[in-house]
Amino acid sequence: TFFEMLGNWSFGDYYKAEAIQWAWELLTQIWGLDKKLLYATVHDSDQEAYELWQKHSDIETSHISFHGDKDNFWEMGDTGPCGPCSEIHIDRGPSHCNKQGVPGHVCSVNGDCDRYIELWNLVFIQYNREEDRSLSPLKQRFVDTGAGLERITQVLQDKNTNYETDLFMPIIMRIADLSGKAYGPKDGMSHRVIADHIRCLCFALADGGFPSNEGRGYVLRRILRRAARHGRLLGFAEPFLFHLVDTVVDIMGHHFTELVGKEAYIKMVIKAEEERFNKTLDTGLHKFDEICARLDAKMIDGKDAFMLYDTYGFPLDLTMLLAEEKGFEIDYRGFDDEMDNQRERARKASKFGAGKNDEDWIELRPALPTLFTGYEKHEDTAFIQRYSVGADQVIAIQLSQTPFYAESGGQVADTGRIYNDECEFIVHDVQKIDDAFIHYATLKSGTVSTKILTAEIDSSRRADIARNHSTTHLLHKALRSVLGDHVQQKGSMVHADYLRFDFTHFQALTGSETNKVEDIVNTAIRDNMLISTDIQSIDEAKASGATALFGEKYSDEVRVISIDNYSKELCGGTHASATGEIGIFKIISEGSTAAGIRRIEAVTGRAALDYISQMQASLLKVSELLSCPVNMIEQKLQAQKQHITDLENKIKQLEAERSLTMIDNMRAKAKDYSGYRLIIEEIPEGSDLKSFADSLREKLSDEIAVILCKKGDKLSILTVVAKNLLPKYNAGKIVSAIAAKLGGKGGGRPDSAQAGCSNPGDLSSLVHAIPEIIQNTQ
Numbered sequence: 001t002f003f004e005m006l007g008n009w010s011f012g013d014y015y016k017a018e019a020i021q022w023a024w025e026l027l028t029q030i031w032g033l034d035k036k037l038l039y040a041t042v043h044d045s046d047q048e049a050y051e052l053w054q055k056h057s058d059i060e061t062s063h064i065s066f067h068g069d070k071d072n073f074w075e076m077g078d079t080g081p082c083g084p085c086s087e088i089h090i091d092r093g094p095s096h097c098n099k100q101g102v103p104g105h106v107c108s109v110n111g112d113c114d115r116y117i118e119l120w121n122l123v124f125i126q127y128n129r130e131e132d133r134s135l136s137p138l139k140q141r142f143v144d145t146g147a148g149l150e151r152i153t154q155v156l157q158d159k160n161t162n163y164e165t166d167l168f169m170p171i172i173m174r175i176a177d178l179s180g181k182a183y184g185p186k187d188g189m190s191h192r193v194i195a196d197h198i199r200c201l202c203f204a205l206a207d208g209g210f211p212s213n214e215g216r217g218y219v220l221r222r223i224l225r226r227a228a229r230h231g232r233l234l235g236f237a238e239p240f241l242f243h244l245v246d247t248v249v250d251i252m253g254h255h256f257t258e259l260v261g262k263e264a265y266i267k268m269v270i271k272a273e274e275e276r277f278n279k280t281l282d283t284g285l286h287k288f289d290e291i292c293a294r295l296d297a298k299m300i301d302g303k304d305a306f307m308l309y310d311t312y313g314f315p316l317d318l319t320m321l322l323a324e325e326k327g328f329e330i331d332y333r334g335f336d337d338e339m340d341n342q343r344e345r346a347r348k349a350s351k352f353g354a355g356k357n358d359e360d361w362i363e364l365r366p367a368l369p370t371l372f373t374g375y376e377k378h379e380d381t382a383f384i385q386r387y388s389v390g391a392d393q394v395i396a397i398q399l400s401q402t403p404f405y406a407e408s409g410g411q412v413a414d415t416g417r418i419y420n421d422e423c424e425f426i427v428h429d430v431q432k433i434d435d436a437f438i439h440y441a442t443l444k445s446g447t448v449s450t451k452i453l454t455a456e457i458d459s460s461r462r463a464d465i466a467r468n469h470s471t472t473h474l475l476h477k478a479l480r481s482v483l484g485d486h487v488q489q490k491g492s493m494v495h496a497d498y499l500r501f502d503f504t505h506f507q508a509l510t511g512s513e514t515n516k517v518e519d520i521v522n523t524a525i526r527d528n529m530l531i532s533t534d535i536q537s538i539d540e541a542k543a544s545g546a547t548a549l550f551g552e553k554y555s556d557e558v559r560v561i562s563i564d565n566y567s568k569e570l571c572g573g574t575h576a577s578a579t580g581e582i583g584i585f586k587i588i589s590e591g592s593t594a595a596g597i598r599r600i601e602a603v604t605g606r607a608a609l610d611y612i613s614q615m616q617a618s619l620l621k622v623s624e625l626l627s628c629p630v631n632m633i634e635q636k637l638q639a640q641k642q643h644i645t646d647l648e649n650k651i652k653q654l655e656a657e658r659s660l661t662m663i664d665n666m667r668a669k670a671k672d673y674s675g676y677r678l679i680i681e682e683i684p685e686g687s688d689l690k691s692f693a694d695s696l697r698e699k700l701s702d703e704i705a706v707i708l709c710k711k712g713d714k715l716s717i718l719t720v721v722a723k724n725l726l727p728k729y730n731a732g733k734i735v736s737a738i739a740a741k742l743g744g745k746g747g748g749r750p751d752s753a754q755a756g757c758s759n760p761g762d763l764s765s766l767v768h769a770i771p772e773i774i775q776n777t778q
Contacts, residue, residue: 001223002200004149012140016086017052019122019143023088024057027119031156037091039063039109039116043072043084049124053086071110074123074144081138082129088120090155119155120147161185163192167251171195174247179234190230197227198241202248205266206258210504210596211273222315224273229318232281239274242267265486268506272595277313284312288322298327302334309335310342361386364450369435371401374414375533375574378403379456382418387448395425395448397439402455404439405462406432410492411469411573416457422449461496462574467582467604468499470531470563470575471521474585475501475600476547477567478520482513489549490597494573498588498603505598509590521585528580529564536560538570546570584608655688659695670703673771676725679705680767686711689718693752696720704729706738706770708763715742715760720752733777741766741773 010019020040027033040059042049044066053064066072075082089109097115099105107115125142127135150162157165163172164185172191176183183191204220211221224241231240245267253259259266291304300323308314316335323330361367363386373380382399389395397418404427407413413430418439423446427439472492480487483505493500509517536544538554546560546568554570561571563579576582583605593599603611619630628636662683670677683692687709696705700722707718719735731753739746739755746755760766 001197002203006147006149006152007145008143009145010143012142015141015143016049016122016124017056019124019145020049020052020086021056023120023122023145024059027088031152033090033155035059038119039065039089039091041065041067041072041087041089041109043086044068046072046084046086046124049084049086065109067110074121074125075129077129079129079131081125081142082127082135083123083125083142085121085123087118087122089116089118091116092155096160117151117155119152121145163188163195168192168195170251171198171244171247174244175234178240178243179231179236181234190233193230194227194234194241194244197223198244199248199252201227201241201270202245202252202259202266203256205269206256206262211269221273222317224270225277225313225315225318226321228274228277228281229321237278239271239278241274242271245270265506269596272506276595280313284308284314285322287312288314288319292326292328295328298329300328300330302331302336303338305330305335306338306342310338361388362448364448365400367398367436368400370399370437372403372405372437373401374403374405374457378459378462379454381452382455383452384448384450395441395443397425397441398436399439399453399455402430402437402439403457404430404437404455405457405465405574406430406437408432409572410472411465411494412496414457414462414465416455417444418453418455420449420451420453422446422451423453463576463581464496464605464607465494466574466576468496469494469571469573470561470579471582471585471602471604472499472501473561473563473567473569473571473575474521474524474579474582475499475517475602476503476569478517478524479503479505479600481520482516483509497607498601501600501602502593502597503600504596506596508592509598514587514590518585518587524563524566525579525582525585527564528578529566530578531564531575532562533575534560534562541570544568586611652691656691656695659692660699663695663699666705667699667703673774676722676729676774677703678771678774679703680708680770681705682708682710682763685709689716689754693718693720693754697723697752704731704734704774706734710760713759715744715757715763717744717746717755717757718752719754721750723751726750728778729774730777734774737773737777738766738770741769 008019008022027038028035035058038059040053040057040063042053042064046066050064050066053059054061072085072087073082074085087110092115094100094107094115097105097107097113099107099113105113107113109116123144123146125144126138128138130136150165150167153165153167154160154162159165162168172183172188172195175191175194181191200223201220204216209220210217211224212218213221227241228236228239245263249259249263288308291300291308300319305316305319308319309316316330320330365383365385367385380401380403382401385398385400387395387397399418404414404416405411407430414427415429416427418425418427418441424444425439425441426444427441429440431438431440472489472494476487476489479501486504488504489501490504491502535557536546538556538558541558541560542548544560546558548554548570558570559572560568561573561575562568585602585604586608587600587602588611589599589601591599619633623630623633626633626636626640662681666679666681667677670679689707689709692707696707696718697720700720702724703722704725705718705720707720709716709718717735717738719731719738721729721731721734727750730750732747732750735753735755736745736747739757742757742760744755744757744760747753
């Protein structure tokens with residue numbers, strides 16, 4: 001998934017002679033490769049390159065050979081620039097042939113074994129491939145060469161594979177160290193997969209990529225999850241990939257300086273993704289086993305494969321890997337059909353019911369693009385161009401022009417009314433479908449009119465929305481100031497009653513960070529900075545420093561919202577005219593919405609004052625319950641918390657003392673067996689087995705304890721082996737064997753382990769069998 005390509009290019013400058021001469025000089029003089037081991041190939045038609053190799057290098061003539069299009073002609077596609085190429089190969093020796101002993105096999109350059117490998121490809125771009133497959137000479141000739149650094153390193157360091165070079169081995173050894181699984185060429189596939197994938201992930205994340213469910217982000221997510229899956233094969237149960245980031249940076253960071261300083265960011269992204277994947281992986285693996293268990297044939301249904309993808313986050317290639325391990329195949333066509341069905345459902349849902357057929361509409365006038373006048377006006381006149389009545393009595397109306405803002409860019413639509421002396425409609429939503437503004441309304445009086453109407457928005461509500469939208473710009477700038485430039489807006493919801501802002505960050509904001517953000521925004525509000533709007537070309541806007549949202553599509557002309565010298569963003573929403581109109585800003589919640597995405601919800605203006613009033617009322621209620629003044633609440637709660645802690649510690653102390661007494665009584669009744677004494681006891685329901693196990697380990701000297709504890713129809717089994725009996729006896733093996741007798745399972749450490757089962761029934765026969773079970777586990 002990641003490699004480095006070395007090369008040099010010429011655009012209408014030097015050509016074949018120089019490219020051949022310099023390649024030979026670098027390989028033989030600078031890197032010191034043995035000339036006798038090097039071979040050059042040229043295209044059947046390229047006598048010129050053949051003679052240049054003879055003239056500008058001292059390669060043995062017998063080591064230059066002609067080959068056809070398959071190996072020595074480069075094309076970028078069915079049409080376009082192309083040309084012959086000359087490749088340099090090296091003979092790694094007979095021991096590298098992977099087809100030794102195959103009848104009829106002969107090692108050769110461009111052959112089918114690993115003895116001769118390509119080091120460098122010199123592409124001479126001199127033709128254009130036409131649609132009729134003919135070749136036309138180019139006016140200018142070009143050179144494009146490529147040599148993989150990893151393969152060059154393999155040869156220079158005399159290694160058998162790229163993975164044995166110092167580009168990979170530090171990563172592989174780190175994986176071996178973390179996993180406790182030594183690396184070997186034959187059984188080290190998972191080490192190699194992880195080493196390759198972590199290099200790709202580090203560079204992609206440093207370059208601004210981000211795991212997601214779409215596009216390049218989905219590719220990264222698949223790569224990361226495949227690496228995590230191979231980690232499971234090495235025994236990793238917790239996130240581990242992020243531990244490899246420093247090793248990658250140590251190897252690559254001296255040259256690729258974009259990695260340096262981003263280590264913490266890359267680790268946070270990778271760890272968050274690993275944790276997210278691990279949560280679904282265990283459940284998904286269990287579901288996969290269920291699917292396989294009910295199969296009559298060796299084919300996994302496409303619907304099941306899609307369910308694993310859609311519900312449990314399994315990329316198809318992960319399901320393929322699991323299926324191969326069990327000898328199953330996958331119904332790929334069925335999977336693709338399910339994927340197509342989901343896309344169609346998503347497409348229909350995205351239209352919000354507005355994707356009506358032409359026959360659903362009643363046209364009163366030609367349905368031309370709607371002119372939006374809402375930036376300047378809260379009220380305007382218009383004609384109804386067409387309308388449609390839905391089964392739910394909601395009327396969809398397209399006007400010739402409108403002051404109603406249609407939901408977009410995270411801002412909710414305006415509400416209001418459309419009316420004249422013949423009718424009145426109450427508008428509760430507006431959606432933009434292509435160039436048409438569709439108003440969703442209920443009829444209050446009259447009937448649809450062909451006369452001119454007044455379209456009037458709820459100005460008070462629009463003002464609240466504008467306050468919140470302007471605040472998102474202030475908040476974006478404040479978050480970057482407090483948390484760092486890695487913060488990027490990932491979505492927003494601008495409502496009349498609140499605002500919601502999603503952004504990239506990988507841990508919860510601290511109380512101090514939240515306060516700093518609030519202070520910065522409220523200071524900007526008190527400064528009453530002017531908010532201005534300019535219409536500029538997209539290039540002018542970007543050149544002026546305006547922030548554009550990543551992934552957002554913009555037209556050639558854009559609206560630039562400037563808040564004095566504080567903030568400048570491309571934005572199509574409605575805004576206050578000055579920050580002072582916002583009044584006050586208050587964060588009411590901060591949390592996570594997805595791996596690496598945080599969300600802030602906040603209120604402004606009247607809603608902020610209402611929120612503060614509610615908080616004050618809550619504080620007064622708490623002060624009444626605690627019988628203390630408001631300014632003493634914190635002190636009173638701390639005192640009560642300490643009192644509760646003291647009582648809990650006292651209870652634990654008493655329970656520990658009771659446990660020690662119980663253990664002394666148990667030891668006194670222990671039965672002697674060959675080499676150990678055995679305790680089998682049942683303790684009261686709901687007992688803390690973990691604490692009891694700790695006490696047992698402290699007290700036992702030559703005993704094995706098997707403790708039974710019921711809770712409803714469940715049975716927990718604890719086994720503790722005295723230190724003096726290790727490693728002859730293993731608590732994990734003993735408890736696992738005991739639980740198996742009851743259809744349960746469990747395990748743990750050699751000195752202490754636990755198991756469980758349901759509906760154990762009569763335990764007398766089990767108790768009698770325990771000494772024999774212990775004997776059989778040695």
